[in-house]
Amino acid sequence: xxxxxxxxxxxxxxxxxxxxxxxxxxxxxxxxxxxxxxxxxxxxxxxxxxxxxxxxxxxxxxxxxxxxxxxxxxxxxxxxxxxxxxxxxxxxxxxxxxxxxxxxxxxxxxxxxxxxxxxxxxxxxxxxxxxxxxxxxxxxxxxxxxxxxxxxxxxxxxxxxxxxxxxxxxxxxxxxxxxxxxxxxxxxxxxxxxxxxxxxxxxxxxxxxxxxxxxxxxxxxxxxxxxxxxxxxxxxxxxxxxxxxxxxxxxxxxxxxxxxxxxxxxxxxxxxxxxxxxxxxxxxxxxxxxxxxxxxxxxxxxxxxxxxxxxxxxxxxxxxxxxxxxxxxxxxxxxxxxxxxxxxxxxxxxxxxxxxxxxxxxxxxxxxxxxxxxxxxxxxxxxxxxxxxxx
Amino acid sequence: xxxxxxxxxxxxxxxxxxxxxxxxxxxxxxxxxxxxxxxxxxxxxxxxxxxxxxxxxxxxxxxxxxxxxxxxxxxxxxxxxxxxxxxxxxxxxxxxxxxxxxxxxxxxxxxxxxxxxxxxxxxxxxxxxxxxxxxxxxxxxxxxxxxxxxxxxxxxxxxxxxxxxxxxxxxxxxxxxxxxxxxxxxxxxxxxxxxxxxxxxxxxxxxxxxxxxxxxxxxxxxxxxxxxxxxx
Ligand SMILES: Nc1ncnc2c1ncn2[C@@H]1O[C@H](COP(=O)(O)OP(=O)(O)O)[C@@H](O)[C@H]1O
Ligand SMILES: [Mg+2]
Numbered sequence: 001x002x003x004x005x006x007x008x009x010x011x012x013x014x015x016x017x018x019x020x021x022x023x024x025x026x027x028x029x030x031x032x033x034x035x036x037x038x039x040x041x042x043x044x045x046x047x048x049x050x051x052x053x054x055x056x057x058x059x060x061x062x063x064x065x066x067x068x069x070x071x072x073x074x075x076x077x078x079x080x081x082x083x084x085x086x087x088x089x090x091x092x093x094x095x096x097x098x099x100x101x102x103x104x105x106x107x108x109x110x111x112x113x114x115x116x117x118x119x120x121x122x123x124x125x126x127x128x129x130x131x132x133x134x135x136x137x138x139x140x141x142x143x144x145x146x147x148x149x150x151x152x153x154x155x156x157x158x159x160x161x162x163x164x165x166x167x168x169x170x171x172x173x174x175x176x177x178x179x180x181x182x183x184x185x186x187x188x189x190x191x192x193x194x195x196x197x198x199x200x201x202x203x204x205x206x207x208x209x210x211x212x213x214x215x216x217x218x219x220x221x222x223x224x225x226x227x228x229x230x231x232x233x234x235x236x237x238x239x240x241x242x243x244x245x246x247x248x249x250x251x252x253x254x255x256x257x258x259x260x261x262x263x264x265x266x267x268x269x270x271x272x273x274x275x276x277x278x279x280x281x282x283x284x285x286x287x288x289x290x291x292x293x294x295x296x297x298x299x300x301x302x303x304x305x306x307x308x309x310x311x312x313x314x315x316x317x318x319x320x321x322x323x324x325x326x327x328x329x330x331x332x333x334x335x336x337x338x339x340x341x342x343x344x345x346x347x348x349x350x351x352x353x354x355x356x357x358x359x360x361x362x363x364x365x366x367x368x369x370x371x372x373x374x375x376x377x378x379x380x381x382x383x384x385x386x387x388x389x390x391x
Numbered sequence: 392x393x394x395x396x397x398x399x400x401x402x403x404x405x406x407x408x409x410x411x412x413x414x415x416x417x418x419x420x421x422x423x424x425x426x427x428x429x430x431x432x433x434x435x436x437x438x439x440x441x442x443x444x445x446x447x448x449x450x451x452x453x454x455x456x457x458x459x460x461x462x463x464x465x466x467x468x469x470x471x472x473x474x475x476x477x478x479x480x481x482x483x484x485x486x487x488x489x490x491x492x493x494x495x496x497x498x499x500x501x502x503x504x505x506x507x508x509x510x511x512x513x514x515x516x517x518x519x520x521x522x523x524x525x526x527x528x529x530x531x532x533x534x535x536x537x538x539x540x541x542x543x544x545x546x547x548x549x550x551x552x553x554x555x556x557x558x559x560x561x562x563x564x565x566x567x568x569x570x571x572x573x574x575x576x577x578x579x580x581x582x583x584x585x586x587x588x589x590x591x592x593x594x595x596x597x598x599x600x601x602x603x604x605x606x607x608x609x610x611x612x613x614x615x616x617x618x619x620x621x622x623x
Contacts, residue, residue: 006505010498014493279489280491282489283483283485285474285477286450287478288475288479288507381451382450383441383450383451386489
């Protein structure tokens with residue numbers, strides 16, 4: 001094997017241009033897959049972190065009937081909090097959020113929104129609820145910047161909202177936009193209006209009630225609450241996971257295309273060189289190599305492309321990827337509107353496993369592709385091969 | 392029967408399939424070669440010289456009969472043993488030199504020693520010695536493309552001789568060379584034969600080669616028609 005490596009090295013270095021062309025294409029697939037996986041990893045990590053910090057904390061309890069995908073169920077999905085729950089809230093382990101449907105009339109247009117009541121004093125999620133602490137009689141409201149942009153709302157604006165309370169009675173009031181927050185978590189922002197919990201409860205005739213309870217990441221809660229279901233991170237982050245998985249597929253397709261290109265080039269090189277180098281193969285055999293040894297030599301030679309590619313990818317890819325990791329990748333502004341949890345700048349996250357895994361895949365694929373054409377060698381008659389007779 | 396013979400061929404027949412029929416390339420060959428011979432298989436093109444040399448070189452097997460090379464029957468050798476035998480005891484010189492184009496002169500000559508797993512210090516010594524025999528020590532770093540035909544054939548002689556094999560098989564070694572170069576390489580091989588007692592077997596129809604031979608085996612249509620020893 002070490003002999004094969006030595007000879008393969010000599011042959012590759014002698015072949016120059018063709019070798020380097022193949023190696024370059026292969027190195028590109030290396031860099032591209034690692035880069036794009038790194039971006040997705042970075043996005044995934046950021047999205048999870050933001051979602052946890054801003055929205056779901058250490059997990060949520062949902063009132064039994066609550067279903068975020070069914071707005072019609074909202075009317076019934078709220079419940080009074082038990083004494084024990086109230087105590088946990090007071091201890092900072094939980095914070096309640098009441099969710100109801102409403103209509104907003106910005107500039108005379110009609111807009112369906114979710115009204116979310118939150119305790120202005122909560123410290124469990126990063127949503128700046130303290131902005132809703134107010135002294136005067138106005139109902140303070142807070143929206144995200146996507147929502148503000150879509151509805152042309154500014155700080156200090158008043159906007160009319162209309163809702164139906166627990167008794168089915170319609171009512172309307174003007175709220176004052178006291179703060180516009182900026183969050184990567186789109187679900188906190190798009191179509192949501194935040195108001196103080198107690199005001200919300202009063203408006204709805206639902207004193208002491210809530211729809212969900214967010215647990216603190218550090219303290220946690222742990223117990224079970226009758227009539228409420230605990231939703232853990234795995235469940236609450238499903239959407240992010242699925243989105244990243246979907247994006248990954250696109251990336252794999254690209255990787256597979258690039259790899260196929262490289263593999264085709266190497267396969268072609270192998271077939272051609274086995275054909276062109278028949279005389280060389282015959283000579284090796286005459287000098288005392290077995291056909292098997294020649295096959296190993298050619299396979300190693302082909303597979304060595306991937307080793308060189310890994311080295312080359314390291315040479316130009318490493319600084320490129322490291323630079324990207326430090327400055328991040330700026331997302332185009334419009335991604336805000338996709339409703340995905342995404343930061344303005346994604347910092348790619350590369351892992352050793354990613355690099356090693358990619359290297360292994362490329363190495364194995366290259367070896368297989370290099371080996372396949374060499375089976376011709378075992379069918380060759382050495383006496384014909386020496387003369388370079390075309391078979 | 393000569394038991395001290397290095398190569399012993401008895402009742403050898405070689406046929407090749409030709410469509411549905413068979414073509415007999417060698418017929419009833421009986422020959423022996425001893426250590427230190429400087430002999431040639433001589434005959435017109437197509438008479439079976441290369442076929443015979445290939446069988447002696449364990450690259451092909453007889454259809455009938457037997458060829459024993461250094462005590463081993465070539466028909467019985469598996470591919471690994473045959474490779475081993477070639478590696479240790481046989482040197483090949485080809486009409487078209489068959490040098491590896493991407494290797495330097497040094498690397499070309501070194502190759503058989505790599506296969507023999509000889510350590511690098513020793514390898515270097517042996518390669519330089521061999522290149523000295525053929526007078527090419529100043530071309531170590533050149534590649535075959537930079538050499539003349541005569542120089543290429545000298546490299547190939549160095550490659551065949553580097554492991555001091557017992558037998559060197561040279562198939563039409565002068566066919567691509569001019570008279571001056573032909574004589575140079577023949578003199579080189581003659582010297583090596585005398586100094587190292589290496590057995591040389593040529594396949595040739597070149598008069599320039601024939602005049603150096605000490606034994607001339609004439610082949611016609613796959614049959615030995617004459618086997619003459621020429622006194623020096
Ligand atoms: N592999 C082969 N298949 C079929 N016929 C062959 C093969 N090798 C050699 N021959 C035939 O055997 C005869 C002898 O060939 P060869 O030994 O090459 O002759 P020489 O070397 O004397 O010119 C030729 O007629 C040639 O066509
Ligand atoms: Mg011939």
